[in-house]
Amino acid sequence: MNYLTIAEKDLRQRLRDKSFFVLGIVVPLALTLILSNLIPGDDTDFSTTLVVVDLDGAGTGEQLMGALSDSPLEVESAETREAAVDLINDGGANSGIVIPAGFSAATQSFSPAEIEVLGNPGAQVSTLIAEAVASGLASEVETVQLAIAASGGADPLGTVDAVGQTPSPITLEEVAVGDRQLDFVTYMSIGMAIFFLFFTVQFGILSILEEQRDGTMARLLAAPLSPAELLVGKSLSSVTVGVVSMAVLVVGSTLIMGADWGNPAGVVILSLAGIISAMGIGALLGTVAKTAEQANSYAAIVAITLGLLGGAFFPVAQASGALAALSKISPHSWLLRGFGDNTGSGHMRDVLIAAGVVVLTGLIPGAIALSRRDRMGVTT
Amino acid sequence: MAVLECSDLRKTFGDRDAVRGVSFFIDAEETYGLLGPNGAGKTTTISMVCGILKRDRGEVHINGQPLTTRSVDPKGMIGFVPQDLAIYPDLTARENLAFFGKLYGVRGVKLKKRVDEVLEIIGLTDRANDQTKEFSGGMKRRLNIGIGLLHKPELLVLDEPTVGVDPQSRNAILESVEVLSGEGMAVLYTTHYMEEAERLCDRVGIIDEGEVKAEGTRRDLVKMVGTNDKVLLEATGHLAPAAEAVRSVPGVVDSSTSDGTITVIARDAASALSDIMAVVATAGAAVKNVTVDEPDLESVFLHLTGRALRD
Numbered sequence: 001m002n003y004l005t006i007a008e009k010d011l012r013q014r015l016r017d018k019s020f021f022v023l024g025i026v027v028p029l030a031l032t033l034i035l036s037n038l039i040p041g042d043d044t045d046f047s048t049t050l051v052v053v054d055l056d057g058a059g060t061g062e063q064l065m066g067a068l069s070d071s072p073l074e075v076e077s078a079e080t081r082e083a084a085v086d087l088i089n090d091g092g093a094n095s096g097i098v099i100p101a102g103f104s105a106a107t108q109s110f111s112p113a114e115i116e117v118l119g120n121p122g123a124q125v126s127t128l129i130a131e132a133v134a135s136g137l138a139s140e141v142e143t144v145q146l147a148i149a150a151s152g153g154a155d156p157l158g159t160v161d162a163v164g165q166t167p168s169p170i171t172l173e174e175v176a177v178g179d180r181q182l183d184f185v186t187y188m189s190i191g192m193a194i195f196f197l198f199f200t201v202q203f204g205i206l207s208i209l210e211e212q213r214d215g216t217m218a219r220l221l222a223a224p225l226s227p228a229e230l231l232v233g234k235s236l237s238s239v240t241v242g243v244v245s246m247a248v249l250v251v252g253s254t255l256i257m258g259a260d261w262g263n264p265a266g267v268v269i270l271s272l273a274g275i276i277s278a279m280g281i282g283a284l285l286g287t288v289a290k291t292a293e294q295a296n297s298y299a300a301i302v303a304i305t306l307g308l309l310g311g312a313f314f315p316v317a318q319a320s321g322a323l324a325a326l327s328k329i330s331p332h333s334w335l336l337r338g339f340g341d342n343t344g345s346g347h348m349r350d351v352l353i354a355a356g357v358v359v360l361t362g363l364i365p366g367a368i369a370l371s372r373r374d375r376m377g378v379t380t
Numbered sequence: 381m382a383v384l385e386c387s388d389l390r391k392t393f394g395d396r397d398a399v400r401g402v403s404f405f406i407d408a409e410e411t412y413g414l415l416g417p418n419g420a421g422k423t424t425t426i427s428m429v430c431g432i433l434k435r436d437r438g439e440v441h442i443n444g445q446p447l448t449t450r451s452v453d454p455k456g457m458i459g460f461v462p463q464d465l466a467i468y469p470d471l472t473a474r475e476n477l478a479f480f481g482k483l484y485g486v487r488g489v490k491l492k493k494r495v496d497e498v499l500e501i502i503g504l505t506d507r508a509n510d511q512t513k514e515f516s517g518g519m520k521r522r523l524n525i526g527i528g529l530l531h532k533p534e535l536l537v538l539d540e541p542t543v544g545v546d547p548q549s550r551n552a553i554l555e556s557v558e559v560l561s562g563e564g565m566a567v568l569y570t571t572h573y574m575e576e577a578e579r580l581c582d583r584v585g586i587i588d589e590g591e592v593k594a595e596g597t598r599r600d601l602v603k604m605v606g607t608n609d610k611v612l613l614e615a616t617g618h619l620a621p622a623a624e625a626v627r628s629v630p631g632v633v634d635s636s637t638s639d640g641t642i643t644v645i646a647r648d649a650a651s652a653l654s655d656i657m658a659v660v661a662t663a664g665a666a667v668k669n670v671t672v673d674e675p676d677l678e679s680v681f682l683h684l685t686g687r688a689l690r691d
Contacts, residue, residue: 005482009471016470215464219527221449222430223483224456 002225006233007240010207014241024200024245028192029252035192035313036185036257048126049074050133051084051093051118058104064097064137073129084118094126095119097134107141182340186260189253190339191312193246194274194332198303200245201275202282204238206299209292227373235279242275262343266351270338273358277331280362281306283369306330331361381444383408383457383535383566389428389438398424400590402438406535411557411567413581414592415574415677417687421590422570423463426539429568430460442535456484459533461525463540463570469513473504473523476512477530484531494530501556502526518549525553529560536560537568542576554579574677586681593684602675605683608633609649610673611656613642618664625663629655649674 014020050073054061061077068075076093078084084096096118106113115134119127182190208230211217220230250267253259261267282299289295307313310332327333338354341347382405391399399421406412414422427433429440431449440447442454467476477495481487486494499505502522512520525541538557542550557580561567571577577584578598585595594601615622623635623642631652634645642660646652649672660667682688 002483005479009468009475009479012475013468013470214468215462215466216468218427218432218462218464219460219466219480220483221432222455222458222460222462223480224452224485225483226450226452 002223003229003233003236006220006225006230007236010204010234010237011240013207014204014237019203020200020241020245023196023203024241025248025252028196028245028249029256032185032188032192032253032259033257036188047072047074048095048129049076049093050126050130051076051078051087051096053078053081053084053096053098055081055101056099056103057101060104060137061099064099064133068133073133081116081118088118088120095130097130097137113141182336182343183260185253185257186339186343187315187336189249189257189259190261190336191307191332193249193253194335195303195307195312197242197245197271197274198278198281198307198332199300201238201242201278202285202299202303203296204241205234205279205282206286206292206295207237208234209286209289209295213292231373238279238282239272239275242278243271246271246274260343262339263348263351266338266342266348269351269355270335270342270358273338273355273362274331274335276366277358277362278303280364280366280369281331284365287369287372307332309333311336329361331358334358334361382406382441383410383443384429384441384568386425386429386440387438389425389440390436391424391428391433392436397590399428399435402587402590402592404585404592404595406566406568408534408566409561409564410582411561411569411580413577413584414568414570414587415572415577415581415584415681416570416587417572420572420587422572422587423539424590425587426537426568426570430458430537431455432460456531457534459528459531459536461528461536461538461541463543465520465524467512467520467523467527470511472509472511473499473515473526474508476523477527480527481530486531494532498526498530501529503552517544518546518552521545521549521553522556525556533565535566535568539570540572541569542571542573574681577677584677586677586684588681588685588687594680598677601677601680605675605679608645608647609675611644611646611649611653612671612673613644613656613660613665613667614640614669614671615642615660615665615667616640617666622660622663622665625659626656629659632656 050068052061052065052075054064054077065075065077076087078087078096081098084093084098087093088096098116098118100114100116103113103115105111115137117127117130117134119130208217211220246267250259250261250271254261281302285298285302286295289298307330309327310330311327312332315336334354334357338351338358341350341354384406386405387403389399389402390397402421402425404412404414414425416422424433428435428438429447431440431447431451431454434449442457445451445454447454468479471479474495477498478491481491481494496505499508502525504519504523504526507515507519512523515523521541525538528536528538541557542553545553554576557567557569561580567580569576569580581598583595583597584601585592586601587593594604619637619640619642623637623644626632626635626642626644629646629652631647632644633647636643642665644656646656653670653672657667657670678688
């Protein structure tokens with residue numbers, strides 16, 4: 001039972017030095033809150049309003065508005081170009097299209113005609129959409145002109161009607177969100193939680209080196225306890241810190257920010273997998289470093305690198321090429337993937353696969369560390 | 381049966397032989413000192429005795445039970461006080477004592493009672509609930525020793541417990557060790573202070589360069605360099621005739637003069653001193669100062685190694 005005594009002592013120290021509260025709870029929650037408010041996430045409903053000015057009066061504007069009525073765009077009309085500009089400047093619309101007077105007549109006489117796009121520098125996406133709509137309208141006009149030309153000018157109105165029956169080249173539709181896509185608040189909550197989980201858990205296991213630095217390791221080794229009890233005690237305190245930290249962050253981010261962590265069983269499995277990974281990697285770093293200070297520096301560097309590479313802050317896994325492939329060595333990447341599966345598809349098999357990979361990222365370095373435990377002062 | 385028996389302990393670090401065949405034993409209620417300069421191999425020896433360090437060769441038995449780094453029961457009989465402070469600064473004195481007490485199997489009411497007793501012994505009762513990072517160096521030292529005592533070990537191992545301690549705390553520590561050895565605890569005490577070894581230890585092992593050069597009681601060791609005392613007389617007047625005359629005093633072995641000093645070698649300076657002073661005065665020399673040098677462990681170390689303890 002000596003391992004419980006060691007774990008209890010370690011936890012008492014962690015609670016007393018406040019590092020657990022700061023790194024395990026306060027900072028991840030605060031960062032999630034700040035980042036999810038600073039950066040508009042992909043969960044934000046995108047909408048844009050297009051104002052149409054029909055100076056032609058020959059029905060082209062009405063046809064265009066009719067064609068766009070089934071799209072996700074909101075469409076407004078304005079009597080004059082100036083009114084449209086005012087509307088955009090006032091925020092009532094994001095971009096606009098001006099169909100000039102004589103547009104229909106010009107197109108039927110094969111004369112040049114221009115469609116004006118009104119853009120807002122602050123809403124570039126909306127401006128691009130307006131340009132696309134204008135481009136689509138121009139293509140349709142060209143199609144009509146080609147059809148009239150091809151018919152040799154016979155029954156031009158019929159030809160126009162026939163072309164009008166063909167589907168509009170302008171199609172805008174909402175694309176379904178993929179199964180693994182997390183909403184932004186949830187993504188940030190999970191990212192921050194696992195990012196800081198590696199700090200809190202690794203610092204726990206590295207306290208073995210602090211015992212060496214403070215001289216207490218000699219006393220522990222002289223005490224009637226086996227090296228295994230010492231390691232189990234140290235690990236137990238790390239696991240406890242990790243579990244409590246994750247539990248508080250899951251509950252906190254759910255209640256405060258409305259994060260959706262998905263199936264609770266999956267959350268538990270993935271959290272434990274993350275803790276095992278952090279412990280294994282931390283233990284290996286402990287056998288590489290020569291001092292407690294050096295070990296803590298290494299742990300911070302590795303935690304930040306793996307966190308960034310794994311997408312704790314940005315979805316690196318969605319990038320292409322070498323970076324995406326490289327991100328797969330990071331347990332954070334697999335944890336995010338697992339949590340994505342846990343909240344999306346809900347297939348426990350996918351969650352378990354991700355958790356299995358994460359556990360391996362801990363067991364492999366952990367086994368190496370165990371074989372090198374003498375370097376941490378745990379003699380046998 | 382000896383409480384501690386170790387034989388042929390050897391430890392090598394790289395190319396350096398830190399300990400080379402150290403053997404000694406300690407009986408119950410006996411205080412044994414390992415006296416040697418820094419780097420002599422004292423701490424390495426103690427680390428092997430306590431099962432902290434894996435030895436290359438040799439045997440350690442505690443009350444007849446073999447001890448290795450993996451041992452549990454024999455380690456429970458040892459109370460270890462390391463040279464460097466080994467306490468948790470962010471825990472209170474009471475929490476430090478309770479933690480190590482639990483590791484040695486002391487629990488519940490017995491633990492609480494024993495913690496209170498030890499706090500009393502080391503004089504920290506009124507600071508029991510303060511974090512030790514707020515303690516003075518001397519208070520930390522006392523707590524460091526208290527932790528080793530908590531489970532009432534059969535063998536208390538103290539590794540240079542007075543290094544870096546102020547004179548008042550040092551004296552308190554030495555008094556504590558005297559009390560503990562008086563209560564029947566076997567004590568292994570390492571030091572490079574000759575005075576501490578002479579004051580505390582029933583037997584002393586003189587260690588240098590990883591080897592125990594000699595061991596025994598103080599009297600046994602002093603005999604190795606001879607039993608004669610040295611009397612130094614700073615004087616004026618007729619020194620040479622005085623030195624010649626003093627050889628007739630019973631117990632005086634030899635005498636000589638040099639730089640205003642008459643050096644007299646006597647078997648027992650204390651009993652011969654009055655006769656020596658009378659003869660010197662009669663011979664026409666006026667004594668201004670007298671110094672009596674009795675052989676001590678410092679002399680023994682010098683005799684055995686050709687170096688002073690503090691070299």
